[in-house]
Amino acid sequence: MNNYIFKRLLQFVPVFGLFLVFSFVLFNATPGNAFTNILLNRELPPEEYARVIATFGLDKPVHERLFLYINNFFRGDFGYSYTHFPKTPIDLISEYLPRTLMLFAVVNIVAFYTGFIVGKILAWKRGTKTETWITMASVFSYTVFYPWFALMCLWFFGYKMGWLPVGKFLFPEKWYESPYSADEVFFTMIRYTIVSSLVLFFIFVLSKNIESISQRRNTRLTGFAVLIVVSFVFWNNGDAGLKSTYAWDIAYHMILPVLVVTFVAFAGTALLMRTTMMEVLKEDYILTARAKGLSQKRIRDRHAARTALLPVATSFIFTIITIVDGAVITENIFSWPGMGVLLLDSLLREDIPVAMACFSFLGVLALVSHLLADISYAYLDPRIRIGSQG
């Protein structure tokens, strides 16, 4: 097992090196550079252009710049942003990244859980009218042209009905007298989300082995109730109590993106879950379970769904990369100031250092999630686990 992980890590080193070279070439293969427009200004002598080029190190040959880039990458030095001058790309990313992560962590958890449940029901009710309709809806949500759908939702909920805000991260007019910056409040929210999801996770894990279904459900409901009471107390006392109105403002702006992305994202999981579970339902042990006289619900939840979860869960880890794809579109439609907006803005304004940093960073994110997926595959799939030993 350790051997396998070590081998994978070793294999990822050249892949990562190639990725760095690739991203460098991608940005440096464009004709001209960010300062070519200086040449158009007749007032400025050509020496001035040469000086600026030399200042930014663009006069060096390509291979030297490539080594400098790789060297600086590992020191975390991406230069300065052209458009937000005194800030470095790292500053900008550390400001924008938490917003993306928060939004999409929530979306993914919600979407995965809904998809799991819907897929389970679909496979169980194969051949009925319900299945046809829900499958139709999931196929629609799987294939709907997402930007258009998001715009229509924005129009309906934000403009026509006026229930939810039309994009943006917060209402600036509510924050004039705020003693906190938006980031401080947001970090409190992130900490709260992490802690409460961990608690939820533990409730599920601890109650997993309770045999009787009704008792297990009651335990879980009690856990939920306790969590709700504790969070109510938390948000009404002390420091968090002062922040709660502002936190609510941010949360209010998160509802629509979360809803829309969830609607689009759950279908992939649901359809995959349907296929895997249909295969599982043909296995012999399901027949055995039926013959033993177990209740239908028990067969569905404990025998079939548990087994079908494995490939779905591992494929879910792979979809972490598609978070990034979704982020670019979602954030631009909902004006949510995250990595996607930063990337597109920096590209449109030719802010190359920021764009390069964003792209490399997304690559690192994808690399890490790939490694995680591989390792969890190895951990969950006995064939790989045993194969690496022998």
Add this chain to the structure above:
Amino acid sequence: MSDPLKIEDSKRKNSIFSPVVQKNWYLFRQSKMGLIGFFIIVFFAVLAIMQPLFFISGYWSNNIYDPVVGYDSIEVELVIVKCPRNSDFPTEKYDKPEDCPGDGEISDRMVMPFAPNAKPGDYYETFLQPAPPSIKHWLGTDSLGRDVFSQIMKGSQVAFMLGLLSATLSVSIATLLGTIAAFWGGRVDTYLMRQADLILMVPQLPLLLIMAALYRFQVWHLALVLGILGGFGGLVISVKSQALQVKVKPFVDSARVTGGTKFKIMTSHILPNVAPIALLYMVFAVTGAIFAESTLSYLGLLNIDMSWGMMIHLAQTDGYIFSGLRYWWIVLPAGLSVTFLSGGFYLVGRGLDDVFNPRLRKR
């Protein structure tokens, strides 16, 4: 129902298709969704083919119906009305500020610069842009007087060309490389798999954004990039796993024993058995390509004169999205077309899945 796989001999002889095609078509027909998807694709294909025919036959004239530079003006008479101030709503005629001016009316403030003497109650002749659907323009015109139906047809041409081109490219590359990786193994396999890892690792949409923003991107560039990315990326892994299953079948062994060369075994034994799965992936690749094109042109990054993504982009930048259903012929058709065509390909893929994966067939 009689046994489907034994089609009567007389029928079989009369049909122009081979028995294999007939059998597979029967299996495909079993999944209703696949059939629906098939008809959706046929519908859009007909749309794509009809447009040049309309132009050539002279049924449509170029300067009215051209999707990009066509122009048609529809003359209407509007009643000039004086809209109440926002604070006065609701009045007995209008409920909300958005209701004024209503259908067939125009606000006096809009008219003032052009006809200073006009009074409320007068008629005002103007060109209606965008015009609602009529017999002449089946889906109305957009804000520049261009025919929306013609734009939809043009968009479906773009979608088919791009989708089929990139899917064919990616699937043929992936099939070739996947079989090579499975059959040769060793270093070639390791190299191809690491290459696929690298391409899977690069986030695709940001990469396309960067390329489209930094270089001047045409549609066929996009098809090429998508084809290469798909062909060297995850598809290779899927095809390879399929080819590995074929490789251990007895007929490959017997071919080797009887002295077939590696190349011969690969082309005549492994490739034909991998091809059905490759066809399946191809159908899904088309959906991805259509999505990528529409997203890029929606963000305004693609060098293209008309496509469905472009139509949504125009509807948004012209401000019709928030007009909701009042100008539905501008807002809805493009988005629904993308949805339905990619949905159609997806459904066909599901139908093919039933044909090629016997395990999934209904008990």
